[in-house]
Amino acid sequence: MSLSTLDISVFVIYVIALIGIAYFVSREKAGHEKDAGDYFLAGNSLPWWAIGASLIAANISAEQIIGMSGAGYKIGLAIASYEWMAALTLMIVGKYFLPIFLEKKIYTMPQFLENRFDHRVRTVMAIFWLGVYVFVNLTAILWLGALAINTITGVDIVYGMIFLGLFSVAYSLYGGLKAVAFTDIIQVVLLTFGGLFLSYIALDLIAVNNGGQGIIDGFNILATQAPEKFDMILSPESEHYADLPGISVLVGGMWIMNLSYWGFNQYIIQRTLAAKSLREGQKGIAFAAFLKLLMPIIVVLPGIAAVLLVPDLGKADQAYPELMNLMPSGLKGLVFAALVAAIVSSLASMTNSVATIFTMDLYKNDKNPKSEEHYVKVGRIVSLVALIVAMFVAKPLLGQFDQAFQYIQEFTGFFTPGIVVLFFLGMFWKRTTANAGLYAALGSAVFSVAFKFLYPEIPFMDRVGIVFILCVLVAVVVSLMENKGDDENAVDVKGISFATSKGFNISTVAIVLILTAFYITWW
Template identity: 60%
Template sequence: MEIATIDIAIFAIYIVFIIGLASWVSREKPGHEKDSSDYFLASKALPWWAVGGSLIASNISAEQIVGMTGAGYDVGLAISAYELIAAASLIIIAKWILPIYLRHNIYTMPQFLEERYNTNVRTVLAIFWLGIYIFVNLTSVLWLGALAMNTVADVNIVYGLIFLGILSMAYSLYGGLKAVALTDIVQVVLLVLGGIITLYVSLEAIGHQFVGESAGFGEGAAYLFEHSRDKFDLIFDEGQHGYEQLPGIWMLLGGQWIVNMAYWGFNQYIIQRALAAKSLHEAQKGICFAAYVKLFMPIIVVIPGIAAALLYPDLAKVDQAYPELLKLVPDGFRGLAFAALVAAIVSSLASMCNSISTIFTMDIYSHFKKGLNEQQLVKVGRITTLVALIIAMLTAQPLLGNFEGAFAFIQEFTGFFTPGILIIFLLGMFWKKANVNSALVAAIGSFLLSIGFKWFAGDVPFLNRMALIFLICLALSVLVTYLTGGGKDDPKAIDLSELDTTTTASFKVNAVAVFVILIGLYVAMDF
């Protein structure tokens, strides 16, 4: 796709602005040196809007923008389940999970596991998360981001990898989480604005092409809904195209909740934003903000994909839908939309790098090398960020370059561990009898059962498979707990009676509103 000079200029302005903003917010007061709390948890001073914006920016990347637009092209609005159930999951996490984290004053997920179980569980899972974050998450965002830049703007893939890596380092390496979180709100504004522009031009094009030259956005929207009604189902019937990815009502009763609860509640590079909030109530306000944005995301990401199916019914690959739609965007606005795409990629990279450095520094390096001062911890964190990005840039193409459907593979691979991770945390938080053995059974069982189901029951939809494995591993963990613990409470059990889960009136109103909107959408779109 040809990029006009004005688009290049707008994109360059974005780059200069985001690096300048990151440098400005990273400044320290005279005489104060950045310590570990500053670098890894933004001095625990993030306001609600930074928490919410950073949650969204960390989550949305090229695979969501290009991939979900492509999924909208292929299966329609039902793919929105990943966004809609995320909104409900965020409310649950804000109410019952986040107070436990903040009560224990933790930096990382492995740290919590040591406090609840033991050091071995902390170390093993810290190493596991580092491997996943570097060789799966970081490499995939880099590679798929470079591919997206190549498709949208004809940027050489190798140059794209280098550019994305350097840009994410440029504004996050020095400032840490504070720089990432406070610039993420700009990234979210760009992301939403770019999505609105793409939605508008796609519906306007439908109006011009199918209704008449004088028709516009409104007529295009009405025509799309009327002539693509099958693409607006939120719940599939068995045998309907897309059921294997989104298996009807069973998806809503099981697999989607497991994916979203594990991702939003027990994922370091996501939950770290909430841990850095000024207070519990400020974090909960930020999470409510993120929940509303998740409810809005299908409108600006999935519906343009459905529009593309009407405008370009014969695309060779569904992921071509987003680049095709960008061709409709006028010069100038195209640069803004491209900046939004890069913003989504870079904010995810920066978030992952900061969490990698946090886990390595706080859970591995400082655990085995005692007596480090605050400045040494920050230095190790910065070096870790740099090394992780270099490793990911060097390994992205060898790991993913020759793999078809890389994102789907990555989702399924990480899903091998998701049921076990969810069980370890939920039992550790809410069941006093859970012990080290129950945690190990959940982790090992989840992996082995996932391989077994994949090998012997590959036709079972992925989300249903996760739900079945979750139930089996949960039963095994409870059984092993009673066999090895004698039915006694574990000495490291959490005393929930000391936990304050009261919420403000505004949180309760917003929580109810999110669930009412969610239920209303499913009822309205399937009747």
């Protein structure tokens, strides 16, 4: 179903406005050229509201909206654990990890690894992250985004990917992280409003179709007619237990997945590294945590509603786009703009992170320094190349998957245990050696592949938890065998303050209470 003239007009206004605002906020004073700090870390000028909005805008993209709605359609509310547990994970990151990163004044996560371990660890992890960002994350954002555009407008998927890439470049390539972060507040407002409105329309339509009235009736009817979709903790008898293995979701591998994603992922943590101050960064993280509590209403509930409204979908990932076709003219354009906002924001954030890691970790050579303007130019070129490569490989990698979100989680789960061990022990155990960290990181892939093929019946999230424990053992054993004592590059946590403000502490308690209420209600 194509968009009406009114829908297209709403969308075009959004595109033009976003590009204009991006150029306005990223302009420099007369006579000042952007340096690497300006381009990659926004000159360490981001306020809390921009940090919080940018964290969510970077996170909520096609893979979340389309993928998690698809998972909601197929699995149900249990998939919301990724969102709700992320809220608490963010508070942990803000209290214990961010103070260390800001104290070290780093640009990238690989840079921290070199400061703590050695250049080998930095190079290996930089290459790894570039591969994942280009061949997993960027491809997923482009493919699922183009799939949504194809479902809603009929535009060919290839042309959809080209449009998304060009739009992303148009508003972010010049300004870098500053353009991305300061426009993300607009993206998040649009995403939140559009998503909530789509959920409202879906629930209201369910009520009307079943002789009720209003969203409360709609939700009750949905919960009554599809009760299996409202189980937060899946039983072993569930056909989806392998994806979300019951109580393990609360106490097992999902913690490792979330800590890796929110704490040690350049794509996400980069906006907190650009904070004006530690307190400002922590306020931004708390803001993002509360927004995460809201996300299941926006990205999961529509998928569950689609079970009643469009029950015979060919693929689960078509749930969200198909619901959008139920929207009235004009409002469909607004929700379409919200969806595209999420996609291009994530594209812009991802390409900026790719450019940052390549330029600062692999290209920059302190023995042969270049001008700051040169590094900015290299970053822009890398952003373009990454997008082009992702466009070419998107269909071969993702075209055959029914649920791309679950594919992404399982693939990244091969490596996240080692990453968490590498950073966690690197920050909080002084005896961890460079070899130990490297063996743990590489061992993560080896152990994961071994379990995948030798014990395929183990749910991937349980496998993540088991591999994490094995990687900890590897790192500890290797460090003790080398017997070097405290590493000369060890982080001195005694010199870093982990104290947080009263507002941050109250926010943490509130999030814990809200999460407890959610899980008790839908256990």
